[in-house]
Amino acid sequence: MFDxxxxxxxxxxxxxxxxxxxxxxxxxxxxxxxxxxQMLCPDCVEHGLPQVRRLRQNFSPEEVAIVGLHTVFExxxxxxxxxxxxxxxxxxxxxxxxxxxxxxxxxxxxxxAYEMQGTPTLLLFDREGRLRRHYFGRPxxxxxxxxxxxxxxxxxxxxxxxxxGIEKKLARVLANPEHGHQHDHEHGEDCGCGHDHGHDxxxxxxxxxxxxxx
Amino acid sequence: MFDxxxxxxxxxxxxxxxxxxxxxxxxxxxxxxxxxxQMLCPDCVEHGLPQVRRLRQNFSPEEVAIVGLHTVFExxxxxxxxxxxxxxxxxxxxxxxxxxxxxxxxxxxxxxAYEMQGTPTLLLFDREGRLRRHYFGRPxxxxxxxxxxxxxxxxxxxxxxxxxGIEKKLARVLANPEHGHQHDHEHGEDCGCGHDHGHDxxxxxxxxxxxxxx
Amino acid sequence: MFDxxxxxxxxxxxxxxxxxxxxxxxxxxxxxxxxxxQMLCPDCVEHGLPQVRRLRQNFSPEEVAIVGLHTVFExxxxxxxxxxxxxxxxxxxxxxxxxxxxxxxxxxxxxxAYEMQGTPTLLLFDREGRLRRHYFGRPxxxxxxxxxxxxxxxxxxxxxxxxxGIEKKLARVLANPEHGHQHDHEHGEDCGCGHDHGHDxxxxxxxxxxxxxx
Amino acid sequence: MFDxxxxxxxxxxxxxxxxxxxxxxxxxxxxxxxxxxQMLCPDCVEHGLPQVRRLRQNFSPEEVAIVGLHTVFExxxxxxxxxxxxxxxxxxxxxxxxxxxxxxxxxxxxxxAYEMQGTPTLLLFDREGRLRRHYFGRPxxxxxxxxxxxxxxxxxxxxxxxxxGIEKKLARVLANPEHGHQHDHEHGEDCGCGHDHGHDxxxxxxxxxxxxxx
Numbered sequence: 001m002f003d004x005x006x007x008x009x010x011x012x013x014x015x016x017x018x019x020x021x022x023x024x025x026x027x028x029x030x031x032x033x034x035x036x037x038q039m040l041c042p043d044c045v046e047h048g049l050p051q052v053r054r055l056r057q058n059f060s061p062e063e064v065a066i067v068g069l070h071t072v073f074e075x076x077x078x079x080x081x082x083x084x085x086x087x088x089x090x091x092x093x094x095x096x097x098x099x100x101x102x103x104x105x106x107x108x109x110x111x112x113a114y115e116m117q118g119t120p121t122l123l124l125f126d127r128e129g130r131l132r133r134h135y136f137g138r139p140x141x142x143x144x145x146x147x148x149x150x151x152x153x154x155x156x157x158x159x160x161x162x163x164x165g166i167e168k169k170l171a172r173v174l175a176n177p178e179h180g181h182q183h184d185h186e187h188g189e190d191c192g193c194g195h196d197h198g199h200d201x202x203x204x205x206x207x208x209x210x211x212x213x214x
Numbered sequence: 215m216f217d218x219x220x221x222x223x224x225x226x227x228x229x230x231x232x233x234x235x236x237x238x239x240x241x242x243x244x245x246x247x248x249x250x251x252q253m254l255c256p257d258c259v260e261h262g263l264p265q266v267r268r269l270r271q272n273f274s275p276e277e278v279a280i281v282g283l284h285t286v287f288e289x290x291x292x293x294x295x296x297x298x299x300x301x302x303x304x305x306x307x308x309x310x311x312x313x314x315x316x317x318x319x320x321x322x323x324x325x326x327a328y329e330m331q332g333t334p335t336l337l338l339f340d341r342e343g344r345l346r347r348h349y350f351g352r353p354x355x356x357x358x359x360x361x362x363x364x365x366x367x368x369x370x371x372x373x374x375x376x377x378x379g380i381e382k383k384l385a386r387v388l389a390n391p392e393h394g395h396q397h398d399h400e401h402g403e404d405c406g407c408g409h410d411h412g413h414d415x416x417x418x419x420x421x422x423x424x425x426x427x428x
Numbered sequence: 429m430f431d432x433x434x435x436x437x438x439x440x441x442x443x444x445x446x447x448x449x450x451x452x453x454x455x456x457x458x459x460x461x462x463x464x465x466q467m468l469c470p471d472c473v474e475h476g477l478p479q480v481r482r483l484r485q486n487f488s489p490e491e492v493a494i495v496g497l498h499t500v501f502e503x504x505x506x507x508x509x510x511x512x513x514x515x516x517x518x519x520x521x522x523x524x525x526x527x528x529x530x531x532x533x534x535x536x537x538x539x540x541a542y543e544m545q546g547t548p549t550l551l552l553f554d555r556e557g558r559l560r561r562h563y564f565g566r567p568x569x570x571x572x573x574x575x576x577x578x579x580x581x582x583x584x585x586x587x588x589x590x591x592x593g594i595e596k597k598l599a600r601v602l603a604n605p606e607h608g609h610q611h612d613h614e615h616g617e618d619c620g621c622g623h624d625h626g627h628d629x630x631x632x633x634x635x636x637x638x639x640x641x642x
Numbered sequence: 643m644f645d646x647x648x649x650x651x652x653x654x655x656x657x658x659x660x661x662x663x664x665x666x667x668x669x670x671x672x673x674x675x676x677x678x679x680q681m682l683c684p685d686c687v688e689h690g691l692p693q694v695r696r697l698r699q700n701f702s703p704e705e706v707a708i709v710g711l712h713t714v715f716e717x718x719x720x721x722x723x724x725x726x727x728x729x730x731x732x733x734x735x736x737x738x739x740x741x742x743x744x745x746x747x748x749x750x751x752x753x754x755a756y757e758m759q760g761t762p763t764l765l766l767f768d769r770e771g772r773l774r775r776h777y778f779g780r781p782x783x784x785x786x787x788x789x790x791x792x793x794x795x796x797x798x799x800x801x802x803x804x805x806x807g808i809e810k811k812l813a814r815v816l817a818n819p820e821h822g823h824q825h826d827h828e829h830g831e832d833c834g835c836g837h838d839h840g841h842d843x844x845x846x847x848x849x850x851x852x853x854x855x856x
Binding site: 054055057058059060061062063064140141142143144145146147148149150152153166169170172173174175176 | 268269271272273274275276277278354355356357358359360361362363364366367380383384386387388389390
């Protein structure tokens with residue numbers, strides 16, 4: 001059973017744009033923005049990756065880590081590691097990118113462990129490594145920036161109650177009519193969805209709140 | 215001498231899109247985003263006003279008040295109250311807009327009191343009514359949303375130290391290379407600048423921090 | 429009865445951005461692109477006027493004349509000649525603009541004579557002064573550029589048959605599924621439409637072909 | 643020596659989005675718009691390919707053929723035929739695409755034969771199969787549409803003089819200050835340029851006019 005308070009470690013077979021491999025454990029202390037993408041997913045190339053590039057330009061990498069994860073679940077012969085390397089070189093994405101460990105022709109391991117519905121998917125982890133947001137599709141810049149900043153205000157090593165308090169503030173301050181639905185991890189069985197879902201312009205997201213308010 | 219801890223009240227001769235006149239005093243308890251614009255300023259119509267419309271869509275009006283201020287400092291015969299009313303009707307801006315009280319053919323009263331350099335200008339006030347940011351030009355969505363959210367996390371009636379603490383977090387979390395310069399309220403005498411400054415794409419801003427960190 | 433082969437002369441009470449008043453008669457020999465707009469019509473400011481600015485940058489003014497016409501049919505107290513002058517100054521539209529002669533509080537004279545449905549409206553006249561296209565809404569750049577170029581290929585003073593031949597080519601070369609409907613000048617009585625029609629993204633247009641093919 | 647009046651045939655090792663292989667010889671009678679691209683060239687994905695998609699939506703395929711050519715001159719291990727197939731599937735480009743025949747690790751054969759400088763490159767051929775335009779970078783929609791329409795007005799099988807006459811019209815009608823330079827096929831030896839040239843926003847182009855006017 002997925003536990004957002006102790007989410008699974010990344011399973012990465014190769015890293016680009018970083019000298020040392022990254023782990024969620026090693027990133028503790030920072031807010032982490034993870035974008036799961038496929039290099040041939042139009043919505044990732046047009047929206048997901050440019051958005052995290054903008055986040056990268058506005059948040060200090062000492063406090064907010066931006067991480068890409070190449071989660072190939074289709075076209076495996078096309079989206080090889082060589083192809084990814086060329087893609088990263090040509091587009092000059094300025095953040096570390098890991099290759100999600102393949103598991104045959106199905107979903108790669110991290111993607112499966114996080115029960116992702118497709119690409120682009122964006123995950124937000126707080127400084128304590130808890131998974132706080134899970135977006136599939138196109139969350140907007142303003143909402144994302146507000147959530148990242150709120151989590152960045154939380155202290156390293158702070159008790160769980162502080163995060164719960166920040167979540168209450170977020171719930172009160174953000175007007176978020178179209179994001180009201182939540183899944184309790186029953187998604188997936190009824191959708192079998194791929195990345196094309198992102199194209200219809202509406203977002204799917206999951207709160208994994210540390211508080212009991214939601 | 216301008217005091218950001220006790221900034222001057224708005225001088226408004228007429229309100230639109232609100233049944234009751236607004237005052238900064240009456241808005242205490244909310245974060246306030248004020249956009250000073252002119253209806254015939256292209257940068258206001260293309261960037262400033264659409265940006266606060268996006269902010270309005272993402273932040274609850276119970277917690278973050280969006281206010282427009284029509285600060286006519288040129289073309290007075292064109293940008294009349296009748297013209298503004300038609301402009302507001304046609305563009306359907308979804309927030310209250312006040313007419314800055316004219317002072318002959320020069321800058322209107324609020325604009326002068328805040329030493330604005332032109333339009334669009336964006337001011338951020340915290341829940342205690344302190345002026346915390348003063349942007350001239352085009353601040354970006356992500357930085358603005360982060361700053362608004364950080365101020366929204368501050369409690370109503372909290373001591374000044376809480377705001378100072380939040381400012382320290384903002385200074386650490388936001389990567390803000392192009393926004394480093396600050397004026398200590400000596401601007402204005404040497405620039406005589408109008409809204410065209412906004413067109414060169416760089417931003418001018420003033421921090422009025424409640425802390426001593428900056 | 430409206431005759432596209434001999435369309436009515438412009439009724440203009442004042443010109444801007446030109447030393448001499450313009451007339452359709454005087455423009456004979458050039459293809460004429462006329463954009464009818466209102467300065468407080470969002471679709472005109474965001475689409476219609478920037479589009480003719482792009483046309484102005486690509487077609488020689490010796491061969492293709494771009495003309496603006498301020499057709500005020502609402503908010504008369506707001507869209508005065510003073511307001512228009514400020515608008516033209518601020519946006520720096522690089523083409524002559526005439527003020528359509530007012531007729532009380534209703535449609536101005538040229539707008540009424542051409543049975544326009546609202547703003548933005550774009551009219552294309554050939555070198556012989558015949559009205560060849562009448563668009564209400566947002567025709568796209570590619571189609572417009574193709575039509576303008578085709579008319580520019582027609583010779584000055586050429587017989588009517590040459591224009592008919594060019595129209596046949598246009599009908600064959602342009603793929604134009606959404607533009608198939610035509611009015612035979614019965615519009616207007618049933619629509620009473622204003623410029624908001626342009627907002628729904630589909631175009632209305634009228635062919636006034638010199639040939640009998642359509 | 644390159645002869646635009648009798649340009650080399652396409653050398654294509656595999657076709658997608660068409661049941662029958664295409665040849666320039668077989669396309670005679672139509673105006674041909676050929677876009678040479680690489681699937682991992684950002685300027686191709688963001689500008690070149692969307693532009694020909696727009697052309698495809700506006701010009702009848704019976705009269706104007708849109709053809710893609712995958713000219714891989716770098717990252718050969720990444721931009722394989724399998725990768726291209728996935729790319730075409732995901733982006734749903736609605737026109738035939740050929741794979742330019744590889745020639746080891748250098749430029750593929752068609753790219754070399756046409757002395758292309760990089761990607762995106764756009765070639766326009768007239769109904770008689772003559773190469774009339776060669777753009778490297780980002781030509782704009784309006785200019786391209788005008789040139790395509792002008793060539794589409796030329797008759798199939800018309801004498802060379804007709805094309806020369808149309809070129810004279812184009813030279814007179816299009817205002818084209820930034821496109822004035824021409825190479826006489828001496829390019830290449832001094833540039834060794836790749837697709838990054840397209841990123842600086844200026845266009846390089848070659849006229850191969852059938853007339854002697856230029």
